[in-house]
Amino acid sequence: MKVKFSKKNISNKCLSDISKIIKSGWLTHGKYTKLFEEKFRKYTNSKYSLTVSSCTAGLHLSCIAAGFKHGDEIIVPAMTHTATAHAVEYTGAKAVFCDVDLVSGNLTIDNLKKKISKKTKGVILVHMNGGPCDFEQIKTFCDKKKIKIIEDCAHALGTKYKNKHVGNFGLSGSFSFYPTKQITTGEGGMIITNNKNFFKSIKKLKAFGIDKDIGERKKPGEYDVKMLGFNYRMTDFQSCLGLDQLQSYKKSLGKRQKIAKRYYQNFCRSNKIGQLKFSKQNSYFIYPIFVKKRDKLIKLLNKIHIGFSIHYPKIIPLMSYYKNKYRNKKSDYTNAINYANTNISLPVYPSLKNKEVDYISKKILTFINNEK
Numbered sequence: 229m230k231v232k233f234s235k236k237n238i239s240n241k242c243l244s245d246i247s248k249i250i251k252s253g254w255l256t257h258g259k260y261t262k263l264f265e266e267k268f269r270k271y272t273n274s275k276y277s278l279t280v281s282s283c284t285a286g287l288h289l290s291c292i293a294a295g296f297k298h299g300d301e302i303i304v305p306a307m308t309h310t311a312t313a314h315a316v317e318y319t320g321a322k323a324v325f326c327d328v329d330l331v332s333g334n335l336t337i338d339n340l341k342k343k344i345s346k347k348t349k350g351v352i353l354v355h356m357n358g359g360p361c362d363f364e365q366i367k368t369f370c371d372k373k374k375i376k377i378i379e380d381c382a383h384a385l386g387t388k389y390k391n392k393h394v395g396n397f398g399l400s401g402s403f404s405f406y407p408t409k410q411i412t413t414g415e416g417g418m419i420i421t422n423n424k425n426f427f428k429s430i431k432k433l434k435a436f437g438i439d440k441d442i443g444e445r446k447k448p449g450e451y452d453v454k455m456l457g458f459n460y461r462m463t464d465f466q467s468c469l470g471l472d473q474l475q476s477y478k479k480s481l482g483k484r485q486k487i488a489k490r491y492y493q494n495f496c497r498s499n500k501i502g503q504l505k506f507s508k509q510n511s512y513f514i515y516p517i518f519v520k521k522r523d524k525l526i527k528l529l530n531k532i533h534i535g536f537s538i539h540y541p542k543i544i545p546l547m548s549y550y551k552n553k554y555r556n557k558k559s560d561y562t563n564a565i566n567y568a569n570t571n572i573s574l575p576v577y578p579s580l581k582n583k584e585v586d587y588i589s590k591k592i593l594t595f596i597n598n599e600k
């Protein structure tokens with residue numbers, strides 16, 4: 229039995245709509261982008277939303293709009309994708325890495341407190357693999373210290389904390405639509421926020437810093453530029469793809485959670501496999517497990533054609549760019565390093581069958597039980 233790591237369902241209606249958009253010549257600034265933003269806003273229950281060309285772009289704009297600049301320190305988790313830290317560094321601020329929880333991979337209040345200095349102006353929270361950060365204490369602490377929170381929701385479409393969609397706790401939340409994510413637009417992302425001024429800034433920053441939308445201009449090209457903006461737009465055919473998947477995601481999230489629950493129950497049979505407790509607040513971007521002899525398990529999975537990934541095998545503070553620039557030390561990130569050395573991501577997508585989940589689980593359990 230071969231099992232792919234990721235699979236996407238795209239409706240025939242969507243493929244036909246994409247073809248119409250491309251043939252129409254109106255490839256950007258179109259109605260699908262507005263519609264996608266509107267539906268996304270409703271789905272996440274936020275006040276404002278804006279498509280962007282990637283989650284990285286969303287994080288970059290959020291860091292600028294939050295006012296992060298040279299001389300500031302912004303805390304980011306050591307266990308994340310490099311985009312989280314890069315977004316900080318693009319602004320000239322310093323990415324200060326913080327250790328994470330051993331099993332969730334998320335930043336914790338105790339680790340955060342260890343990294344605070346007078347220069348700390350912000351923190352980027354990542355909801356690793358779709359599991360929500362434990363916000364309550366972090367938010368109270370950051371509010372008291374006037375530290376701005378930006379959320380990296382790249383893995384977290386459908387993730388909730390105390391029944392509220394993530395991305396609504398900080399100044400903004402940025403989502404990713406990279407192909408392996410819960411929904412995809414090829415490349416692409418979305419920013420949500422509940423702050424009107426923040427929204428106005430990111431809207432301008434996203435499109436060159438131009439002060440007038442196409443519909444607001446009296447003549448073509450009649451606008452002013454008041455800030456150094458970027459071109460971080462999403463095309464209309466990408467929005468059409470995102471919209472189609474968002475509609476079906478509403479139904480398929482439950483299926484993802486059922487798959488995760490099945491893995492959870494299967495792996496509860498072994499105390500040699502680490503895993504998070506099952507939660508319906510988690511959107512399960514993938515299903516992470518933690519094993520000691522990962523390299524051997526990888527060999528087996530490759531041999532029997534089971535798709536998997538690793539999120540992530542090396543921590544960002546020890547990547548050459550950050551290690552050389554800030555002299556980061558391994559001893560500051562023991563949990564994140566342990567997480568990096570033992571995690572393995574198993575497939576979760578709505579068309580994955582129970583018998584496939586059981587097959588994967590059985591192969592892994594047999595391997596673990598036979599390993600000394």
Ligand SMILES: Cc1ncc(COP(=O)(O)O)c(C=O)c1O
Nearest residue numbers: 282283284309311382404405406
């Ligand atoms: C945690 C995290 N943040 C940000 C990103 C960047 O997302 P994008 O590829 O949409 O720029 C990723 C990408 O996988 C990610 O995993």
